[in-house]
Amino acid sequence: MERVPVLKIGDILLVSILIDMEDQVALQLQEDLADRIVETGCHGVIIDISALDIVDSFVGRTLATIASVSRVLDAETVVVGMRPAVAITLVELGLSLPGIRTALNVELGMELLARERVDDFIDDLIGDDDQDDADEAVVAAS
Amino acid sequence: MALSTDEVGRFAGLLEADGEALTAAWTDAVSALLRGRLSHAELRRQITDLQNAFQSALSGGATDLEADAAGELRALLSELSNTRARQGFTATETAVSVFALKDAVLTVLDQGATVDAATLRDYVAFSAFVDRAGLFTFDTYVRAREELISGQAEQLLELSTPVVKLWEGVVAVPLVGTLDSARAQVVMERLLQTLVDTGSPYAIIDITGVPAVDTQVAQHILKTVVAARLMGADCIISGIRPQIAQTIVALGIEFGDIATKASLADALRHVLRQTDVRAARRGAGRRES
Amino acid sequence: MTAGGDIAGMERLAIRSDQDVVRVRQLVRTLAVSVKLSLVDQTKLVTAASELARNTLVYGGGGTVEAGRVDNGRRIGIRIVFADQGPGIPDLDLALTDGYTTGNGLGLGLSGARRLVDEFDISTEVGQGTTISVTKWCR
Numbered sequence: 001m002e003r004v005p006v007l008k009i010g011d012i013l014l015v016s017i018l019i020d021m022e023d024q025v026a027l028q029l030q031e032d033l034a035d036r037i038v039e040t041g042c043h044g045v046i047i048d049i050s051a052l053d054i055v056d057s058f059v060g061r062t063l064a065t066i067a068s069v070s071r072v073l074d075a076e077t078v079v080v081g082m083r084p085a086v087a088i089t090l091v092e093l094g095l096s097l098p099g100i101r102t103a104l105n106v107e108l109g110m111e112l113l114a115r116e117r118v119d120d121f122i123d124d125l126i127g128d129d130d131q132d133d134a135d136e137a138v139v140a141a142s
Numbered sequence: 143m144a145l146s147t148d149e150v151g152r153f154a155g156l157l158e159a160d161g162e163a164l165t166a167a168w169t170d171a172v173s174a175l176l177r178g179r180l181s182h183a184e185l186r187r188q189i190t191d192l193q194n195a196f197q198s199a200l201s202g203g204a205t206d207l208e209a210d211a212a213g214e215l216r217a218l219l220s221e222l223s224n225t226r227a228r229q230g231f232t233a234t235e236t237a238v239s240v241f242a243l244k245d246a247v248l249t250v251l252d253q254g255a256t257v258d259a260a261t262l263r264d265y266v267a268f269s270a271f272v273d274r275a276g277l278f279t280f281d282t283y284v285r286a287r288e289e290l291i292s293g294q295a296e297q298l299l300e301l302s303t304p305v306v307k308l309w310e311g312v313v314a315v316p317l318v319g320t321l322d323s324a325r326a327q328v329v330m331e332r333l334l335q336t337l338v339d340t341g342s343p344y345a346i347i348d349i350t351g352v353p354a355v356d357t358q359v360a361q362h363i364l365k366t367v368v369a370a371r372l373m374g375a376d377c378i379i380s381g382i383r384p385q386i387a388q389t390i391v392a393l394g395i396e397f398g399d400i401a402t403k404a405s406l407a408d409a410l411r412h413v414l415r416q417t418d419v420r421a422a423r424r425g426a427g428r429r430e431s
Numbered sequence: 432m433t434a435g436g437d438i439a440g441m442e443r444l445a446i447r448s449d450q451d452v453v454r455v456r457q458l459v460r461t462l463a464v465s466v467k468l469s470l471v472d473q474t475k476l477v478t479a480a481s482e483l484a485r486n487t488l489v490y491g492g493g494g495t496v497e498a499g500r501v502d503n504g505r506r507i508g509i510r511i512v513f514a515d516q517g518p519g520i521p522d523l524d525l526a527l528t529d530g531y532t533t534g535n536g537l538g539l540g541l542s543g544a545r546r547l548v549d550e551f552d553i554s555t556e557v558g559q560g561t562t563i564s565v566t567k568w569c570r
Contacts, residue, residue, distance in 0.1 A: 084334035
């Protein structure tokens with residue numbers, strides 16, 4: 001049975017989902033990912049779906065599960081590389097991917113994760129203030 | 143109405159026997175109709191090919207145009223039709239070029255044997271065959287023109303929906319003119335593809351050039367924005383004129399949390415501010431880790 | 432049942448495992464490409480097929496799929512028929528309501544699949560099984 005490889009890049013784990021991934025492979029991936037997050041202490045997971053020409057409910061559930069499990073393990077997930085035709089189809093279905101953040105590609109996904117880390121840091125510092133204030137503080141400090 | 147095998151045989155014979163005379167008469171007839179827009183030599187060549195095709199169809203035993211033996215004739219008629227369509231001739235001009243064979247046959251008959259009831263019956267049957275051939279060119283012609291027009295329409299669509307890169311990470315789609323379903327689809331797909339190709343997290347959809355926004359148009363724009371968000375990009379709608387704003391509210395269209403700005407400049411300013419914040423956070427992030 | 436068109440050379444597959452669901456996707460993908468469906472239409476059809484195949488497996492207890500080209504004289508398209516001898520759908524109207532889904536969230540449901548295709552026909556009987564036929568035409 002083939003396994004989806006999990007790559008470590010700094011504080012982030014990168015996974016590229018294969019086209020026509022079978023159920024068993026998907027389940028194995030969820031396990032492998034959880035293991036690696038704990039083992040490496042990574043705080044970010046990027047799932048690259050640019051090889052997928054369709055996203056059906058099974059794929060959607062897999063992504064949601066990965067995101068949930070990762071969050072419990074203190075890692076945030078970003079899904080990248082969604083194809084336009086896939087996005088259009090999901091919109092037609094009236095389907096959103098609740099609780100899943102997306103970015104256009106791996107680079108932007110990594111930027112998003114880095115920003116999230118800073119936001120968390122700022123929140124801890126400033127507390128529950130206006131997001132705008134936080135933004136101003138960050139811009140001023142840079 | 144199909145020809146009888148005898149009639150087919152007789153006419154095959156006629157075409158063969160008086161071939162030269164027929165070609166000459168036919169060419170002259172068509173030449174007069176087309177009024178010199180095609181050279182005589184070119185025309186003669188076309189007519190000769192056509193006549194030969196008629197002859198082989200008839201001597202092959204074709205009782206009507208759909209017969210197997212008339213395959214080559216049909217192909218030639220199609221080709222003639224397509225060529226004429228591209229050259230800008232009307233459908234009628236193409237069809238009458240074929241109908242003129244009847245006149246040519248009449249001319250040759252006049253010069254030859256006596257015209258009796260049998261010949262007349264033959265002629266009527268043959269006429270029907272030629273009529274069918276002429277109408278065939280008409281059908282092919284219409285189809286060829288339609289393909290030409292739809293090809294041009296597609297090109298027009300491409301030209302009128304540009305997606306421009308405004309800044310690092312920002313693309314803009316200035317929509318101009320009425321937005322129908324087909325066009326909205328094309329615009330949507332091109333915008334989304336451009337986001338992927340350029341890796342731009344921001345898109346500004348400017349509707350200054352859209353005269354009216356109805357529920358359908360609004361829905362198309364909304365779908366585009368939702369799709370872009372699913373992919374990880376954000377859209378801002380700009381160029382909303384006062385009347386359009388009122389229409390939107392009156393129609394009860396909810397743009398939800400999609401940012402809307404009056405001008406393209408405002409939209410760009412808004413995006414750049416976001417980009418600043420992102421860059422700052424990126425910098426802070428780097429210092430942090 | 433459905434509006435006209437004869438299916439040419441139907442291909443038949445059994446749906447008994449999730450590998451079969453993958454095979455259904457591959458079959459539909461090939462067919463969609465062969466009639467030159469646009470990329471978006473292709474995506475929609477394969478997505479719908481994947482969902483319905485999975486439904487057949489999970490809710491229908493396994494079944495069959497038949498897919499092939501159709502021609503109604505004016506357009507060509509793809510028709511796919513899913514059939515199972517499962518429990519059937521007790522409340523069809525409810526199942527076809529927008530947003531209705533059994534199982535854990537994110538299920539597309541029948542109404543979702545219906546939105547992705549041009550023609551959607553379903554016949555079901557409790558205790559007998561379900562048959563769903565979908566068609567997508569080339570524009």
